[in-house]
Amino acid sequence: MSAGADAGEERLGRVLLTRVIEPGDEAGGRWLRELGVAEVVRRLRDGGRRPPGVSGERWAGLVARAARAEPERDLREARNAGVRFVCPGDIEWPGPLDDLGDGRPTGLWVRGAPSLRTWALGSVAVVGARACTEYGTHVAATLAAGLAERGWVVVSGGAYGIDGAAHRGALAAGGATVAVLACGVDRPYPRGHTALIDRIAEQGLVVGELPPGDHPTPSRFILRNRVIAALTRGTVVVEAACRSGSLATARAAERLGRFTMGVPGPVTSSLSAGAHELLRGGATLVTDAADVVELVGDMGELAPPRRGPVLPRDLLDPAARAVLAALPGDRPAGAGEIARGAPTTLDQAIARLYELRALGYVERHGDGWKLTRQALISARGGPAPC
Amino acid sequence: MSAGADAGEERLGRVLLTRVIEPGDEAGGRWLRELGVAEVVRRLRDGGRRPPGVSGERWAGLVARAARAEPERDLREARNAGVRFVCPGDIEWPGPLDDLGDGRPTGLWVRGAPSLRTWALGSVAVVGARACTEYGTHVAATLAAGLAERGWVVVSGGAYGIDGAAHRGALAAGGATVAVLACGVDRPYPRGHTALIDRIAEQGLVVGELPPGDHPTPSRFILRNRVIAALTRGTVVVEAACRSGSLATARAAERLGRFTMGVPGPVTSSLSAGAHELLRGGATLVTDAADVVELVGDMGELAPPRRGPVLPRDLLDPAARAVLAALPGDRPAGAGEIARGAPTTLDQAIARLYELRALGYVERHGDGWKLTRQALISARGGPAPC
Numbered sequence: 001m002s003a004g005a006d007a008g009e010e011r012l013g014r015v016l017l018t019r020v021i022e023p024g025d026e027a028g029g030r031w032l033r034e035l036g037v038a039e040v041v042r043r044l045r046d047g048g049r050r051p052p053g054v055s056g057e058r059w060a061g062l063v064a065r066a067a068r069a070e071p072e073r074d075l076r077e078a079r080n081a082g083v084r085f086v087c088p089g090d091i092e093w094p095g096p097l098d099d100l101g102d103g104r105p106t107g108l109w110v111r112g113a114p115s116l117r118t119w120a121l122g123s124v125a126v127v128g129a130r131a132c133t134e135y136g137t138h139v140a141a142t143l144a145a146g147l148a149e150r151g152w153v154v155v156s157g158g159a160y161g162i163d164g165a166a167h168r169g170a171l172a173a174g175g176a177t178v179a180v181l182a183c184g185v186d187r188p189y190p191r192g193h194t195a196l197i198d199r200i201a202e203q204g205l206v207v208g209e210l211p212p213g214d215h216p217t218p219s220r221f222i223l224r225n226r227v228i229a230a231l232t233r234g235t236v237v238v239e240a241a242c243r244s245g246s247l248a249t250a251r252a253a254e255r256l257g258r259f260t261m262g263v264p265g266p267v268t269s270s271l272s273a274g275a276h277e278l279l280r281g282g283a284t285l286v287t288d289a290a291d292v293v294e295l296v297g298d299m300g301e302l303a304p305p306r307r308g309p310v311l312p313r314d315l316l317d318p319a320a321r322a323v324l325a326a327l328p329g330d331r332p333a334g335a336g337e338i339a340r341g342a343p344t345t346l347d348q349a350i351a352r353l354y355e356l357r358a359l360g361y362v363e364r365h366g367d368g369w370k371l372t373r374q375a376l377i378s379a380r381g382g383p384a385p386c
Numbered sequence: 387m388s389a390g391a392d393a394g395e396e397r398l399g400r401v402l403l404t405r406v407i408e409p410g411d412e413a414g415g416r417w418l419r420e421l422g423v424a425e426v427v428r429r430l431r432d433g434g435r436r437p438p439g440v441s442g443e444r445w446a447g448l449v450a451r452a453a454r455a456e457p458e459r460d461l462r463e464a465r466n467a468g469v470r471f472v473c474p475g476d477i478e479w480p481g482p483l484d485d486l487g488d489g490r491p492t493g494l495w496v497r498g499a500p501s502l503r504t505w506a507l508g509s510v511a512v513v514g515a516r517a518c519t520e521y522g523t524h525v526a527a528t529l530a531a532g533l534a535e536r537g538w539v540v541v542s543g544g545a546y547g548i549d550g551a552a553h554r555g556a557l558a559a560g561g562a563t564v565a566v567l568a569c570g571v572d573r574p575y576p577r578g579h580t581a582l583i584d585r586i587a588e589q590g591l592v593v594g595e596l597p598p599g600d601h602p603t604p605s606r607f608i609l610r611n612r613v614i615a616a617l618t619r620g621t622v623v624v625e626a627a628c629r630s631g632s633l634a635t636a637r638a639a640e641r642l643g644r645f646t647m648g649v650p651g652p653v654t655s656s657l658s659a660g661a662h663e664l665l666r667g668g669a670t671l672v673t674d675a676a677d678v679v680e681l682v683g684d685m686g687e688l689a690p691p692r693r694g695p696v697l698p699r700d701l702l703d704p705a706a707r708a709v710l711a712a713l714p715g716d717r718p719a720g721a722g723e724i725a726r727g728a729p730t731t732l733d734q735a736i737a738r739l740y741e742l743r744a745l746g747y748v749e750r751h752g753d754g755w756k757l758t759r760q761a762l763i764s765a766r767g768g769p770a771p772c
Contacts, residue, residue, distance in 0.1 A: 135652055167595040264650030264662060266521055279671045287653040287662050317390060 002312055006038075007089070008204050013041040014087045014107040015071035015211070020044060022181075024223035026028050027053060029102030072333045081186045082201075094120035100230050105209045108227075111185045112153070112205035118358040119176060119205060119283045123153035124199060125253070127246040128162025128238035129271055130244035136162055136239035136271060139201050139263055140201050141169030143236065144209065146289025148175020149166075151357050151364040152296075155180060155232050158197055158206070160190055161244070162238045167200055175336060176368075179210040180231065181292040182224035183216040203347045225249035228378055233296040234259025240274030259295050259325065261286045266355050322354035324361055329376065332368035378384060392424075393475065399427040400493040401457035401597070406430060406448050407492055408660045409595040413440060415488030425451070464598050467572045468587075469497050480506035485642050486616050491595045494613075495571045498591035500737035504744040505562060505591060510682055511540035511614045511639070512550025513632040514624035515657055521768070522548055522657060525649055529622065532675025534561020537743050537750040538682075541618050543565060543610060543712075544583055546576055548624045548632070553586055558755075560721055561741045566617065567594035568610035571603040589733045610664035611635035619682040620645025622672060626660030633660050636669065645682050645742030647672045700768035702745075705730065709738040710747055715762065718754035 014037055021028035031040045031051045033270050042048055044066035051302040064293035076084060086092045087107030094117045097104055111118055126144050130138060144154040144166040156163040158179035170177035179200045183189045185208045188197035200206055209227065210220065225245060229235055229252035237260075240246040254260045260283040265272030287293050313321060319342075324347075327339030328331060333341075338351035353369050358360045361375040400423055406579045417437045428434055428482060430452035436445040444710075446604040460472060472478045473493030480503045483490055496502055512530050514522055528529055530540045530552040544551040544565035550610030557561035565586045566573035569575045571594045574583035595613065597604065611631060615638035615738035621645075626632040640646045651658030665671050671676050675766055711737075713719060719727075725735035739755050742748045747761040 135654065139653060250505070264658070264665070264671070265653075266651055267525060267649055268521065270743055272650070273673070276671060276673050277652070280673075284672070285650070285665045286664060287659070287666075289667070346533070 010037045010089070011085070011087060012071045012075070013037040015074055015085055015352060016044075016066060016069045016104045017309030018109070018209060018211045019069040019071075019074070019214075020065045022223075023105065024103045024226060026107075027051075027103040029104060032106070033102060038286075047368060048321075074211055076331070078109065078186070081111075081212065083109050083212060084186055086110050086116060090116060093119045094231055094249045096120060096232075097227070097230050101351075103226060105227060108207050108209060109185045109211060110207045111201040112203075112204055112351070113348055114176070114216055115355050115380035116178075116205055116207060118355040119153045119178060120155075120231045121358045122151065122303075122354070123155045123178065123232045124292060125155045125232040125235040126162070126166035126238060127156055127225075127228065127235060127249050128166075128245055129240050129241075129244060129246065129274075130159050130161040130163075131163040132165075132239045133269065133271055135265060137165040139265075140165035140238045141172070142236065143286075143289055143292070144177070144294065145175070145261070146171040147176070147292060148173040149367075150289060151291050151354070152176075152289075152293065153178060153204075155353060157181070157221075157228060158188070158190075158193055158200070160192065166192060167240070171199060173205055174350065176264055176350065177204040179215070179223055180204045180228050181206060182220040183208060183215040184209070184210050184212045187214070189216050200207060204352060221245060222248060226252045229258060231255055233256060234261055235291070236261040236263065236292060237275050237278055237283075239265060239269075239271040240262045240278075242272055242274050243275055244274050247278060250278055253281075259284065261292060261295065263287065293338065316356075318353045318354055319348065323349055324335075324356055327362060327369065327371050329371060332365035332370040334368045338369065391648060395469070396423045396475070397473060398457045398461070399423040401460055401471055402430075402452060402455045403492045403597060404495070404597045405455040405457075405460070405600075406451045406461060410608055410611075410612060413437075414492075416461050417491060419488060419493070419526055422438055422772035423434060423475075425623060425738045444654065450482055460597055461646055462606070464495065464572070467497075467598065469598060472496050472502060478503045480617055480658065482506060482618075483613070483616050486612060489612060491613060494593050494595060496572045496593045497587040497588075497590060498737075499734060500562070501741050502564075502591055502593060504741040505539045505564060506541075506617045506636055507542045508537065508740070508746045509564065509618045510678060511541045511618040511621040511635065512548070512552035512624060513542055513569055513611075513614065513621060514551075514552075515626050515630060515632065515660075515671050516545050516547040517657075518547040518551075519651075519655065521651060521655075525550040526551035526624045527558070527650075529624065529672075529678070530555030530563070531559040531561070534559040534563070535750065535753075536675060537562060537678050537740070538562075538675075538679065539590075539740060541614055541615060543567070543577055543607075544574070544576075544586070546578070550579060550582060552624070553582060557585060557589055560736060562736065563590040564617075566591045566604040566610055566614050566738055567588075567592060567602070568596070569594060570596050570598040570600040572598045573600070575602050589736060599699040608634060609708045612638045615639035615644060618644065620678070622646055622647040622649065622678060623661050623669075624649045625651060625655075625657040625666055626664075627664055628660050630660050633664060636664055640669075645670065645730055647678060649673065703744075704733065706738045709735055710742055710761070711753065713757050715757060718751035720754045724755065 090182045140162045148170040153176040155178045156166045167177045185206045188194045235250050235253035237246050237250050250260045262275040262278040322342040326338045339346045362369050412580045487560040507562050526548045533554040541564045543551045544657040550630045553563045571592045574580045621639040623634050623636050636646045648664040712724045725732045
């Protein structure tokens with residue numbers, strides 16, 4: 001069997017496993033690490049010896065799930081619905097998720113054009129209560145818009161309340177946003193956010209660990225939060241009651257060495273009590289997007305070294321090269337003008353611009369985009385004379 | 387001349403100096419330290435050689451002020467108005483003020499029965515904006531009431547807005563409060579707070595560096611803040627705009643090694659921006675009195691050692707002994723019952739109870755007061771059998 005066929009088999013195995021192993025199941029992650037995907041799948045399908053530490057009953061349940069799984073059909077139907085499967089080893093796999101160790105997702109189902117990997121590099125999570133106040137909605141939307149205007153990708157959970165306000169704020173600013181769902185990405189939840197989540201999939205990304213058609217459950221919501229925490233540079237909690245899910249995201253972020261931030265509010269509001277608890281525990285108080293960016297940094301460590309050349313243009317995919325070529329060399333341009341020059345759709349242009357930003361080619365300039373100094377040097381084929 | 391006469395002369399000299407040297411004048415403080423009070427007064431009165439580093443013009447101004455000063459008359463008129471003069475070397479002088487170094491007040495004018503020294507030991511400053519919001523008023527009053535209920539003395543500046551709300555909150559809880567004014571303590575400022583400040587002088591203390599009759603000035607307000615910061619265990623800023631006077635108090639507190647705390651509020655409110663700035667700079671976020679007390683401590687280091695006896699009762703003044711004797715040994719009692727038992731007025735009883743608390747004799751118990759374990763042991767004349 002060729003290496004390509006091996007990779008294809010591993011990939012198909014991981015697709016199957018998203019139907020068998022629940023998100024965040026660290027025992028499952030350990031089997032994959034110790035036995036390899038192919039061996040775990042073989043044992044599940046052929047009724048092989050169960051891995052150590054799993055009860056007969058539980059193993060039988062997993063075997064039954066595996067028997068019902070049809071990974072080729074899942075992949076085919078997903079492809080027809082515009083959904084792709086991204087797993088460890090893929091170019092698009094976001095390395096930061098590996099920080100989750102054995103709790104790392106088996107793979108992610110992804111809707112939307114941009115590269116999840118490059119978007120994750122310059123992303124911040126904005127999360128909070130579903131039943132939030134008007135204050136929370138206002139702050140989340142304003143914060144997300146400010147982050148988007150500064151070229152940051154806003155990640156949230158697609159829920160009512162703070163999550164929705166954060167996504168909307170980023171979209172309204174013509175910016176980048178990612179919804180991480182606790183269910184199949186073809187099955188937006190909550191239902192009332194179907195239009196919003198579809199819009200996110202057009203202008204940004206909708207991702208999740210669960211295979212197409214799967215439903216959310218309470219534990220899936222909680223475990224989804226670790227993906228939001230791991231994917232991003234930091235997590236901002238806007239409004240949260242004590243012991244809420246968004247605090248769990250923030251604590252996961254802290255354990256993973258990400259920045260943890262909280263937006264204060266009235267001490268008389270129980271919906272700010274969680275954020276205040278977080279702040280008293282050492283999270284950083286932020287009042288606006290500038291405060292967030294000051295903390296999470298200018299992406300300097302992600303961009304190429306300041307004086308060195310950027311990634312050779314040849315390694316960019318054709319769509320990104322076309323968008324890059326549409327940027328004027330001498331002034332900033334709006335996304336609309338760049339899209340017309342590429343030519344491509346506005347959504348595609350925005351998606352590519354964020355990728356190019358993460359790679360150090362372009363930067364935001366007010367409402368528009370311009371080439372970085374490194375990109376100009378690279379276009380000339382070498383370092384500029386000093 | 388006897389030592390007593392020396393002390394009397396030094397005291398009279400300090401009374402005169404409160405009319406000559408402006409609050410916080412560190413050059414003046416250095417002269418006192420290097421030359422002594424008597425010598426500085428002699429030079430001012432007899433036109434003696436001016437201390438190094440002071441211009442002839444400035445010195446002439448101070449000499450003119452000294453010529454107009456009538457310290458005996460000031461003391462007499464103050465006494466008639468129920469105002470006493472407390473200065474370094476007095477039993478009532480609060481030691482923490484010495485942390486101000488050469489900026490230490492020359493002396494303090496004090497209205498009210500309680501001992502400033504013992505009250506300062508268990509005190510917290512609650513300060514903030516004059517033009518505050520309803521949110522700020524509510525939080526300041528609630529916080530101050532909570533601190534008072536826990537036996538802490540609430541110190542503030544007597545101003546409109548947060549200061550007034552803090553004083554009122556403490557008074558309403560039957561608690562202890564101190565107003566530190568930037569003018570003569572016989573001349574309440576602002577005028578609209580005359581009734582409030584009179585009430586504070588009845589139930590608590592009104593203190594200031596300026597001699598009777600003196601007016602506040604902008605610089606006196608600013609320099610008053612250092613006294614609030616130094617007098618207390620910590621400073622809580624409730625609402626403050628950026629670059630406000632209450633932030634100056636908090637920064638003074640920080641420099642003096644006191645606890646610095648801020649109450650968060652909506653990030654959309656410019657009156658919370660100063661508190662947020664403070665919190666981002668390292669102050670501790672507090673949402674209620676419990677948070678404050680958790681930080682400033684249980685006064686353990688001020689109270690006598692946990693197992694040791696308290697100060698012998700013989701050393702208490704007769705009024706405090708009478709109040710102590712009125713506390714039942716087997717249950718908590720309200721201040722009213724204790725006042726009737728002493729017998730004394732309610733205000734006097736409260737004043738003495740706070741002193742006794744600072745000395746480790748009594749503690750708050752819900753709405754009432756009870757003897758501490760140490761006080762019970764001391765009443766039996768020795769440590770209890772284990």
